[in-house]
Amino acid sequence: MEKGKRPNAPPKKGMGGKKPTDTTDPVKNFERWKKKYDKTKTRVKQEKRQKRKPEWLVEKESIQRLVNKYNEINAQDAVKFSDFPISKNTLRGLMEAQYRQPTEIQRQTIGFALQGKDVLGAAKTGSGKTLAFLIPVLECLYRQQWTAMDGLGALIISPTRELAYQTFEMLRKVGKNHEFSAGLIIGGKDLKNESEKIHRTNIIICTPGRLLHHMDGTAAFHISDLQMLVLDEADRILDMGFADTINAIVENLPKTRQTLLFSATQTKSVKDLARLSLKDPEYVWVHEKAKFSTPATLEQNYVVCELHQKVNLLFSFIRSHLQKKVIVFFASCKEVQYLFRVFCRLRPGVPILALHGKQQQMKRVEVYNDFIKRKNAVLFATDIAARGLDFPAVNWVLQFDCPEDANTYIHRVGRTARYKEGGEALLVLLPSEEQGMLSQLQEKKVPIDRIQVNPDKLTSVQQKLEAFLAQETEQKERAQRCFVSYLRSVYLMKNKDVFDVFRLRLQEYAEMSKKKPEKETKYKEAKKVLKRHFQVNTKVVFTEEGQVVQQWPPLQRTAVPQPEEDHTPGINVEEARERLRREDQEFDKLEYRRKVKEKHREKRLKEKAARRDASKQHNEEPGEAEEVEPYIEVDSGEEFDPSTLPDPDKLHNDSEEDNQMEECGGTRKRSHSDSSSCSDEEEEEAVGSRKRPRRQAASLPLDTGLSLAEDEELVMHLLGNRS
Numbered sequence: 001m002e003k004g005k006r007p008n009a010p011p012k013k014g015m016g017g018k019k020p021t022d023t024t025d026p027v028k029n030f031e032r033w034k035k036k037y038d039k040t041k042t043r044v045k046q047e048k049r050q051k052r053k054p055e056w057l058v059e060k061e062s063i064q065r066l067v068n069k070y071n072e073i074n075a076q077d078a079v080k081f082s083d084f085p086i087s088k089n090t091l092r093g094l095m096e097a098q099y100r101q102p103t104e105i106q107r108q109t110i111g112f113a114l115q116g117k118d119v120l121g122a123a124k125t126g127s128g129k130t131l132a133f134l135i136p137v138l139e140c141l142y143r144q145q146w147t148a149m150d151g152l153g154a155l156i157i158s159p160t161r162e163l164a165y166q167t168f169e170m171l172r173k174v175g176k177n178h179e180f181s182a183g184l185i186i187g188g189k190d191l192k193n194e195s196e197k198i199h200r201t202n203i204i205i206c207t208p209g210r211l212l213h214h215m216d217g218t219a220a221f222h223i224s225d226l227q228m229l230v231l232d233e234a235d236r237i238l239d240m241g242f243a244d245t246i247n248a249i250v251e252n253l254p255k256t257r258q259t260l261l262f263s264a265t266q267t268k269s270v271k272d273l274a275r276l277s278l279k280d281p282e283y284v285w286v287h288e289k290a291k292f293s294t295p296a297t298l299e300q301n302y303v304v305c306e307l308h309q310k311v312n313l314l315f316s317f318i319r320s321h322l323q324k325k326v327i328v329f330f331a332s333c334k335e336v337q338y339l340f341r342v343f344c345r346l347r348p349g350v351p352i353l354a355l356h357g358k359q360q361q362m363k364r365v366e367v368y369n370d371f372i373k374r375k376n377a378v379l380f381a382t383d384i385a386a387r388g389l390d391f392p393a394v395n396w397v398l399q400f401d402c403p404e405d406a407n408t409y410i411h412r413v414g415r416t417a418r419y420k421e422g423g424e425a426l427l428v429l430l431p432s433e434e435q436g437m438l439s440q441l442q443e444k445k446v447p448i449d450r451i452q453v454n455p456d457k458l459t460s461v462q463q464k465l466e467a468f469l470a471q472e473t474e475q476k477e478r479a480q481r482c483f484v485s486y487l488r489s490v491y492l493m494k495n496k497d498v499f500d501v502f503r504l505r506l507q508e509y510a511e512m513s514k515k516k517p518e519k520e521t522k523y524k525e526a527k528k529v530l531k532r533h534f535q536v537n538t539k540v541v542f543t544e545e546g547q548v549v550q551q552w553p554p555l556q557r558t559a560v561p562q563p564e565e566d567h568t569p570g571i572n573v574e575e576a577r578e579r580l581r582r583e584d585q586e587f588d589k590l591e592y593r594r595k596v597k598e599k600h601r602e603k604r605l606k607e608k609a610a611r612r613d614a615s616k617q618h619n620e621e622p623g624e625a626e627e628v629e630p631y632i633e634v635d636s637g638e639e640f641d642p643s644t645l646p647d648p649d650k651l652h653n654d655s656e657e658d659n660q661m662e663e664c665g666g667t668r669k670r671s672h673s674d675s676s677s678c679s680d681e682e683e684e685e686a687v688g689s690r691k692r693p694r695r696q697a698a699s700l701p702l703d704t705g706l707s708l709a710e711d712e713e714l715v716m717h718l719l720g721n722r723s
């Protein structure tokens with residue numbers, strides 16, 4: 001008997017009142033040992049068997065285990081990516097790229113997509129839509145153990161090259177542990193090289209025009225096994241005139257595919273596209289009930305500013321935000337090109353970059369990467385940068401020109417305040433645009449306040465601009481074209497409540513200011529400017545015999561007699577301005593007369609052709625009614641189609657900016673770039689209805705697509721304002 005123990009004391013109770021294990025009973029001990037031994041033996045046996053299995057079988061079994069869990073997915077409870085039945089390879093890729101927890105759109109989409117459903121997804125800008133479709137793409141191909149031999153498995157269509165490039169980079173990051181091949185098929189790259197590789201590519205990220213090109217012309221391009229189609233920024237794809245292209249592409253894809261369609265904004269055309277391309281889709285509209293349609297961390301304001309003060313406002317803004325990263329949006333390529341040059345010369349003290357649709361592809365990528373890397377810089381851009389681009393740490397978005405509509409506004413401001421970060425946005429409105437734009441923004445749940453700018457506090461760059469223009473005829477020409485291009489873009493805007501070219505105060509804008517300072521002051525100012533040694537870029541081309549070749553676009557020939565030579569030192573700005581004004585008037589009148597003549601001639605030809613057709617039809621039997629195809633209509637058709645308008649510069653066969661300064665600020669660097677003018681909807685791959693008339697326009701006399709009376713009204717208005 002043990003010391004201190006009462007003989008009749010009850011046995012001590014363990015947890016739950018169980019009796020303590022009796023270690024003295026040999027039979028029970030043996031049974032316990034046997035059980036453990038059997039368990040270990042089975043495990044070891046299993047492991048051995050597993051080891052003997054070929055790798056593909058092990059993988060197949062693990063895939064099957066994942067697939068079995070698809071029906072149990074509970075998106076509401078998913079906190080980490082690992083809460084979804086996702087392959088180890090994808091999970092590792094996500095972790096390595098520092099993505100641990102899914103965002104709302106990812107949480108709500110991934111489950112449906114894994115279950116094989118079609119999804120129509122919408123969420124605010126910067127909310128992580130890219131991963132919401134990249135993860136299902138990777139899983140879809142992994143599930144099927146897709147290899148290079150299987151060819152194309154997934155197709156991701158983006159509206160712009162930059163967005164396609166960005167998605168490609170993201171795919172490379174999160175998909176790096178898989179063995180799929182991926183390719184970027186966008187315009188501006190070597191078509192032959194693409195064609196050679198295309199049949200071995202499993203995931204293609206592309207822009208619509210280029211894709212159609214390959215579908216039509218590359219023999220090795222097979223899409224019959226396609227498993228998944230993704231349409232990213234679908235509304236933008238349609239806005240850019242790619243509806244027919246997308247229709248043609250979708251028609252050629254196998255019906256058994258899965259389709260995911262994403263956009264930050266929903267439009268009627270997206271719904272039409274969804275109807276045609278998706279089967280019983282799941283609608284994932286993450287922020288449908290949100291109070292505002294823009295990120296909560298974004299602060300938004302607008303200012304009302306007269307047209308002729310806008311450049312001063314921009315300069316003053318940049319000067320007071322030198323340590324920030326800013327994107328400035330303009331309405332057309334011409335404006336970006338012209339103001340980029342002007343601001344380079346003004347040297348605001350921060351690097352300025354320019355991104356627009358008519359730069360060479362290499363240049364575009366270079367600018368894109370450059371802006372990503374910089375801590376403080378200003379990017380002048382057209383709407384090619386408005387959608388989807390994920391530049392890190394952008395502090396400000398300034399909209400120099402009013403956006404086409406509230407959706408474009410939302411996408412533009414979405415370049416800042418991305419994924420939980422903060423950001424600020426400033427919209428510059430003309431007095432005539434204020435009411436119409438504000439009511440649109442309110443309707444779209446955009447919280448925006450008006451702020452006042454004291455005009456006296458603005459730095460005027462007026463004098464400097466005048467000095468540049470007086471120094472450089474070419475620059476003056478660009479300014480004119482920028483002006484016309486701006487007016488044209490305003491004239492072509494559909495929403496006339498906001499954009500009314502006839503309410504613009506053009507005279508002030510054309511002259512920048514009516515105020516005439518003292519003559520002496522101007523002279524002094526011009527001398528000061530000269531002292532600062534502004535470099536003037538000129539390009540002179542010689543023939544082999546050493547003769548100077550006429551520049552292209554042709555310089556505006558002098559239409560007024562040359563004044564006698566002025567021997568005063570420096571520039572007589574007043575005199576130069578007056579002469580330029582008179583030249584403009586004369587030149588415009590001559591041009592106008594020529595265009596009207598052309599127009600009449602063209603009209604006569606058209607009428608003749610119509611008469612010929614009519615008589616032909618009369619002789620023919622009446623045919624059957626045209627078959628109606630279920631294609632998507634983007635526009636109502638009542639509206640005027642701006643794509644039928646040529647760019648005024650196409651008439652000049654614009655190849656002006658060979659020797660363009662592409663970046664300026666701290667360091668000045670010269671580089672070659674092709675650039676001609678375009679407004680930005682003119683992404684050069686646009687092969688749909690928008691592009692073709694444009695190409696023809698380059699060789700035809702000016703056809704604005706408007707009626708003769710409308711043409712005359714617009715031109716008379718412009719001339720009237722300038723005389």
Ligand SMILES: Nc1ncnc2c1ncn2[C@@H]1O[C@H](COP(=O)(O)OP(=O)(O)OP(=O)(O)O)[C@@H](O)[C@H]1O
Pocket residue numbers: 098099100101102103106123124125126127128129130131263264387388389390414415418419
């Ligand atoms: N789960 C996540 N965890 C952390 N960061 C994320 C996550 N998902 C996305 N991000 C980051 O959020 C940013 C925005 O993502 P993304 O570009 O996919 O947004 P978006 O919704 O497509 O925006 P937009 O509508 O402007 O195209 C990116 O920088 C991305 O790296």
